[in-house]
Amino acid sequence: MTLIKTKHNRRSFLKVSSLAGGGMVLGFSWLAGCKPEGTAEAVEAIIMPDNWYDVNAFLKIGNNGVVTIMSPNPEIGQNVKTAMPMIVAEELDVDWKNVIVEQAGLNTESFSRQLAGGSQSIRQGWKSLRMAGATARRMLMEAAAKEWEVDVAELTTASGVITHEGSGRSIGYGEIASSAAGxxxxxxxxxxDPKDFKIIGVPTKNVDGKKIATGQPLFGLDYQQEGMLIAMIEHPPAFGMTLKSMDAEAAKAMPGIVDIFTIDTYPEDVEKQWSDTSAFSELVAIVGNTTWEVLKAKKALKLEWEGKDAIENTSTIDQELEKRLLAAADDPARSRKDGDPEAAFRDAAQVIERTYSGPFLAHNTMEPMNFFAHVTADHAELVGPIQTPEFMRKTAAARLGLPEEKVSIMMTRMGGGFGRRLYGHFGIEAAAISQKINAPVKLIYTREDDMTQGTYRPTYKVTYRAALDADNNLIGFHVKGTGAPESPVFNNRFPAGTVDNYLAENNSRESNISTGAWRAPRSNFIAFAEQSFLDEVAEAAGKDPIDFRLGLFDRAISDPVGDSNDYDPERYAGVLKLVKEKAGWGQDKPGVHRGVSAYFCxxxxxxxxxxxxxxGDKPKIEKVWCAVDCGIVVNPEGALNQIEGGIVDGIGHALYSNMTFKDGKPEQNNFDKYRLIRHSEAPKEIEVFFVENGVDPTGLGEPSLPPVAAALANALARATGERLYSQPFVGTQQVLG
Amino acid sequence: MAIYNLKINGKTQEIDVAPDTPVLWVLRDHAKLTGTKYGCGIGQCGACTIHIDGTAMRSCSLPVSSVGDKAITTIEGLSEAGDHPLQEAWVEHDVPQCGYCQAGQIMNAASLLKNNPSPSDADIDAAMNGNICRCGTYLRIKSAIKTASQKMG
Structure with a gap:
């Protein structure tokens, strides 16, 4: 049994009140002040709420015993809308079938700290969600104890019923809820005690599954309001360009067109939030009655653009990044050095050096960017898919000249996120358009607008060097990363801590091609490079690739180098051992080529x-064996889905996807040119094995994606005899068709 | 503009739009049926899949003028109570992640099963390859199609 405090600095995480019509409402903080230990990944958590105590979620117990949990977290397909309420229901001790989950909007002062990003929702919510459920249960028990005049310690609960064994009395939560409110x-x-969990650990279906399968309006693009107009935008065709002139006369005269004008989304006096990444502030807005009419007018516009900034080419960026890999580190403070790497490389019997690269990638959420806005003189109503509603509210208020409390944001389900919907410029654009035409409007990006607008996964390059002594021991390791605009290297991640002589350094390059977080930022590339390289080093050392890695972890367990290593070597080795056993590693099957990889993020x-x-020259993936240590698995059904999806996503982007630029212009603008993985290219089978260790749960939205590209590359190296150094594997290299 | 009497999910609706308007936008903007999704506008992703006389079509690339008196079926009309074996299998296999592409996947799968009640894995791959799922739920989609196929058989 664990005790948990419900207060921090004398402020309570919880507030209670009675429910109109009978029952109780417990307000609590969805991500309350139980900040997880260790701050190494704080950056990846995207942004931490600065006030941890605000009540932003509600648990209602009606007098009929039905429990409603208002989930304030944006749902982007990571299934937190199911998993997080499961945690509350567990500690409340009710049956899951009596729980209703509702999505809350950012439209009152109460709902004020909401975000989705960095696979952090479950990890950060774990303690506070349990606390909320446990507190409500305790209060219900105290109310019953008072009514029966017995000691609360004599009461037990099960399935939403409180029982006093001594007297044989029992009462449902619904019947006592009104008293508990006092x-x-x-x-x-x-x-x-986790061993008593009845809901956590039980495969549970997505609470919105039926609505999705029957086509209910759940997404931002589905949102409609009476009198609503449709808006689209036209942005410059190339990064570095702005509008020179516009001839909209013919387009304005087309049927159903209300107006065509330019907007400046972010004038200089508007303070931008970190989430306001946008390459194009000035846009042409086309507003009309229906989508098709607006689309036709958009195509009829006569627009001239001019260069105002650097006009970039992928080929030039690639060349410059290669030069940076040879240049000195840009900032020694961003390096890590252990021992004497120069000496190790000088004395080495064998040095292996390889360079890896990955392209810009678009997020390509299936639901393109969109937002509804209705701005009046004294109020703004915004509705749509956004991962960072609070930042959008700040910027919208500044842009519209309204106080923040006059801006309401309602979040819809999101047709995919992958990081893209952290950056909410489209909501500000919709608001600016609505304000200008003084009407409710839904802004819709076409796929082309969406894919060419920016906020891409950065392009990366990294060079690895390994020094082996005459006995094939790893005595030196050097990693140097570059990218536009960031290096992918994590200085303190594996294999840091396993080698006496280690150097990690960075030298990155700016670009006006806008970039942002893309599912598992940096890890989504560096895992491919690192785990491909270690595979080759193991080969050069004449060692089995798993045994070679396990040897490194043994060193990090028994005698780690440095004290800032950003992983637990025992858990790391644990997943490798588990996948080795489950996959029957070492038992070769004719015609089947195997590759292995492991990553922590x-x-x-x-x-x-x-x-x-x-x-022929086409790889078919027969099976992916996957071992995962994410601590306690809250919802095994949703967890498996996330892991499978991450694997398919990682394989698809490694094999096929590529965003290139010529004269600042994206060369891919729709799915005929930008290749995404399809049904026939997915693995035939994925089998997942969880480490059972009772550790507090961590996230799953991202971790299965990074390692799979290397496992695939290592398998393909065995299949073809050619190592892969550059993504995408198909198209850029000759070995694969 | 022109007036079209469209048979949508068993009911006839009079809709006044330009002849080149894609059925996708007629459904979403005029009939207010938003289950059919916009994904690419060029017939590459399958999110907009509907049935015309029972056969899967990409509604984003289908002008309303070409429909005539053929029956349009959308995800909202695939079954009366949302209980088509595929819809039930989708829930049973917990297929969706973000869920955006799934209406198109289900409509495409329904057309497949109509023509081929017991599809092999290769048949499913071939029929479903035009429907992108960005979340990567392909394996679950395949399992759900097989479950529905068995139930319908």
Whole structure:
């Protein structure tokens, strides 16, 4: 049994009140002040709320016993709308079938700290969600104890019913909820022993599954209001360009067109939030009655553009990044050095050096960017898919000249996020358009607008060097990263800590091609490079690739180098050992080529074995074996789905996807030119194995993606005899068709 | 503009639009049926899949003038109570992540099963390859199609 405090600095995380019509409402902080230990990944958590105590979620217990949990977290497909309420319901001790989950909007002062990013929702919510459920349960028990005049310690609960064994009395939560609303919030509550969990750990279906399968309007693009107009934008065709002139006369005269004008989304006097990444502030807005009419007018516009800034080419960026890999580190403070790497390389019997590269990538959420806005003289109503509603509200208020409390934001379900919907310029654009035409408007990006607007995954390059002594021991390791606009290197990640002589350094390059977080930022590339390289080093050392890695972890366990290593070597080795056992590593099957990889990011550990067969020059992925250590698995059904999706996503982007630029202009603007993985290219089978260790849960939205590209590359190297150094694998290299 | 009497999910609706308007936007903007999704506008992703006389079509690339008196079926009309075996299988296999592409996947799969009640894995791949799922739920989609196929068989 664990005790947890419900107060911090004398402020309570919880507030209680009675429910109109009978029952109780417990307000609590969804991501309350139980900041997870360790801050190494704080940056990846994107942004931490600065006030951890605000009540932003509600638990209602009606007098009929039905429990409603208002989930304020944006749902982007990571299934937190199911998993997080499961945690509350567990500690409340109710049956999951009596729980209703509702999405809350950012439209009152109460709902004020909401974000989705960095696979952090479950990790950060774990303690506060348990506390909320446990507190409500305790208050219900205290109310019952008072009514029956017995000691609360004599009461037990199960399935939403309180029982006093001594007297044989029992009462449902619904019947006592109104009385519980008058009980003072306890300062300390008991949490369940994980072995008593009845909901956590049970595969549970997505709460919106049926609505999705029947086409209910859930997404931003589905949102409609009476009298609503449709807006589209036209942005410059190239990064570095702005509008020179516009001839909209013919387009304005087309049927259904209300107006065509330019907007400056971010005038200089508007303070931008970090989430306001946008390459194009000045846009042409086309507003009309229906989508098709607006689309036709958009195509009829006569627009001239001019260069105002650097006009970039992928080929030039690539060349410059290669030069940076040879240049000195840009900032020694961003380096890590252990021992004497120069000496190690000088004395080495064998040095292996390889360079890896990855392209810009678009997010390509299936639902293109969109937002609804209705701005009047004294109020703005915004509705749509956004991962960072609070930042959008700040910027919208500044842009519209309204106080923040006059801007309401309602979040819809999101047709994919992958990081893209952290950057909410489209909401500000919709608001600016609505204000200008004084009407409710839904802004819709075409796929082309969406894919060419920017906010891409940065392009990366990294060079690895390994020094082996005459006995094939790894005595020196050097990694140097570059990218536009950031280097992918994490100085303190594996294999830092396993080698006496180690150097990690960076030298990155600016670009006006806008970039942002893309599912598992940096890890999504560096895992491919690092784990491909280690595979080759193991080969050069004449060692089995798993045994070679396990040897490194042994060193990090017994005698780690340095004290800032950003991983737990035992858990890391644990997933490798598990996948080795489950996949039957070492038992070769004719025609099947295997590759292995392991990576740690977003606080979870993943190891994978990929089995590939070649059909001509086309790889077919027979099976992916995947071992995961994410602590306690809250919802195994949703967890499996996330892991499978991450694997398919990682394989698809490694094999096929590429965003290139010529004269500042994206060369891919729709799915005929930008290749995404399809049904026939997905692995035939994915089998997932969880490490059972009772550790507090960590996220799963991202961790299965990074390692799989290397496991695939290592399998393909065995299949074809050619190592892969550059993504995408298909198209840029000759070995694969 | 021209007036079209469209048979949508068993009901006839009079809609006044330009002849080149894609059925996708007729459904979403005029009939207010938003289950059919916009994904690419060029017939590459399958999010907009509907049935014309029972056959899967990409509604984003289908002008309303070409429909005539053929029956349009959308995800909202695939079954009366949302209980088509595919819809049930989608829930049973917990297929969706973000969910945006799934209406198109289901409509495409329904057309597949109509023509081929017991598809092999290769048949499913071939029929479903035009429907992109960015979240990567392909394996679950395949399992759900097989479950529905067994139930319908």
């Amino acid at each position: 009980i003072e919030v306890p300062e300390e509550v008991e949490l369940k 977003h606080n979870s550990y993943v190891a994978q074995v990929v089995d590939v067969v070649m059909e």
